[in-house]
Amino acid sequence: MKKIAIIGRPNVGKSSLFNRLVKKRDAITSDMAGTTRDIKRKVAIINDKQAELLDTGGLDKGCELFDKIKEMSLKAAYAADIILYMVDGKGLPEEEDKKLFYELQTLGKEVALVVNKIDNDKMKDKLWEFYEFGTDAIFGISVAHNRNTVALLDWLYERIPDEDIITEDEEQEIVSADDEEITDEEFFIEHDDEEDGYYYWDADDEEATFEDDSIFAENDNIKEYDPEDDNHIKVAIIGRTNVGKSSLLNALLHEERSVVSSVSGTTIDPIDETIVYKDKQITFVDTAGLRRRGKIIGIEKYALLRTKEMLENANMALIVLDASQPFLDLDEKIAGLVDSNRLSAIIVLNKWDISDKQEHDKIIQEVRDRFKFLAYAPIITLSAKSGQRVDKLHDMILSINENYTQRIPTSQLNEVLQRALRRHTLPSVSGQVIRIYYATQYETRPPKIALVMNKPKGLHFTYRRYLANKFREAFNFEGTPLLFKAKKRGER
Structure with a gap:
């Protein structure tokens, strides 16, 4: 061509x-x-x-x-x-x-x-x-x-x-x-420069909060997955400004594809590039760095809208953090976009070559404490600038995508469910007995499991979380959210 x-x-x-x-x-x-x-x-x-x-x-x-x-x-x-x-x-x-x-x-x-x-x-x-x-x-x-x-x-x-x-x-x-x-x-559409409906972060915002039961697909408002897209993985590289997203893209592609400079906010337009790795097609998207609303200037607000669109169309996110600097509340809010879009995820601690390696355990623990809602996401430490451990990311992406795309047989799901029910029985609600008849997976990317019950509204979120943990212990869901929907028999 x-x-x-x-x-x-x-x-x-x-x-x-x-x-x-x-x-x-x-x-x-x-x-x-x-x-x-x-x-x-x-x-x-x-x-x-x-x-x-x-x-x-x-x-x-x-x-x-x-x-x-x-x-x-x-x-x-x-x-x-x-x-x-x-x-x-x-x-x-x-x-x-x-x-x-x-x-x-x-x-x-x-x-x-x-x-x-x-x-x-x-x-x-x-x-x-x-x-x-x-x-x-x-x-x-x-x-x-x-x-x-x-x-x-x-x-x-x-x-x-x-x-x-x-x-x-x-x-x-x-x-x-x-x-x-x-x-x-x-x-040609005139844009209203005052329109700011797609900003999420204000300098005076309180610390980000996340619902305890966010792992359950009560609305089932998740984008549909095309089975023909099995071999195509769309990976969004996301993070605040100047954490090294463009450097990571260049390192993953083994070529200088994205402009890298010390100027904060260098990337404006999302840049996508596709490679083939072990018979899988991987499209990387380098998105614009995200700032607090009060620091957004000019054309950057359109870049933020594009970043949001890219996340809606992605399957996976690489959440890039600067390991050499203290983490910010903004990092949590950006990661919250990944959680709200139900994407598989890998947390990338970049600039590891200039971080304090003696604080390794402390840094990892801080990430886990700050990003509890992404407890399923694996962490990799690397240096995009030197190339240290970047090549490991390719195999991690394929592995996480397998988990994100997998379909667990109904018989295996119900073996785990029955063991969980025997170990801890379902609590009754107002004297009413709550029963789960069976579980079945009805969708992938992300995996979604239906719990067929007599009274779906009687399933407490703490028991739901207990079941989620048991399924994660039994099956490899590393890197992927696991969603549940409680429903009655015959209900779609």
């Missing part, structure tokens, strides 16, 4: 063009320069041909962060087959743009100059100023108004080989793989 890289200086409309071509609101866009920092990759359909589209960060320089963004963007361009060099048509041609454009032309690749923000007929004359770039492959467009993009699409189509033609069924599969396809009418 051909790779098409969109490249250019900050704020020229690269992410907007990327969204237009993939027909999804995928890349976060804003007027703030430097919104895109990592490389976004998606399959785009150009008429009836498919190509991999790359949205890159702006080619700016100055601080450590922007230098790294520029380095990764140019690296993506060098690896692409087709390059769309984008400039702002409202300004004058920049010497730096011309220099980079000439450099890219020497690579022997197909390179086009895309002059964006030619929003009306009066601005067409501005296009002549850009012919000094010395190319005939020049396209004056307006992404915001969807003007004059047909010629650009035709140019791209001619450079994608016929072997990449796809069927309508294949196209529909690509379009529906993530979000629903969007129309031009709904594409």
Whole structure:
């Protein structure tokens, strides 16, 4: 599949063009320069041909962060087959743009100059100023108004080989793989900068509290699981800012995929990358670091919304903590998102190489004390920067996914249930005898077990927790929540 890289200086409309071509609101866009920092990759359909589209960060320089963004963007361009060099048509041609454009032309690749923000007929004359770039492959467009993009699409189509033609069924599969396809009418939506309905953490919030009976699926409001997805594990990397999430992603992929810098909040757009490990497909998503609400600035609030969406679609979470620093209440609240989404989980203590190893037992105990609601989650200590023990994570992910996906035979469940009932009988309620007839697992990811009873409301949460412990002792549910639903016979 051909790779098409969109490249250019900050704020020229690269992410907007990327969204237009993939027909999804995928890349976060804003007027703030430097919104895109990592490389976004998606399959785009150009008429009836498919190509991999790359949205890159702006080619700016100055601080450590922007230098790294520029380095990764140019690296993506060098690896692409087709390059769309984008400039702002409202300004004058920049010497730096011309220099980079000439450099890219020497690579022997197909390179086009895309002059964006030619929003009306009066601005067409501005296009002549850009012919000094010395190319005939020049396209004056307006992404915001969807003007004059047909010629650009035709140019791209001619450079994608016929072997990449796809069927309508294949196209529909690509379009529906993530979000629903969007129309031009709904594409550009004005966002209310004051809207903050998706913030969860306030600087004055009290310590996080969690319900004792949260392991029981009374609402049964858990996302449905597709059996065809058995071999695909979606892993969200989550944590507060500057704990090393992007470094961990790079270490897991054995390549520099995500921009890493000392600037807090470097990652804005969630970045996903898929690998195949032991015949399993693992998609890692590096999410934006989460802060307290009072410290959130500008475009970061959209990043938080994307992080929430990623967690809703994930199967597993790597909860990254900084082992070299004291843990915060915010760490607990972020982990609470994992618990509320019923994800399998691994707690990652990063920066172990610079932590106080003599305090190992104390640090582990503090994690267990703070994250009691994630008692099922294993803990791994590692250093994403040095690579120490990172490779062990791949096998841990497969192991936890097996537990998350497993289905226990009804006969085995009821053997454990009967032993538990004999050891501790069910307490009566107001003189009424409470009976559990049998248990059966009715869903996976996460495992959900129905307890068929005469009076479901009479099952006290302490007895439920007792049963959960007995099932965990008998079966390997490490790393996964275990949910129960008390129901009557014949009740769905």
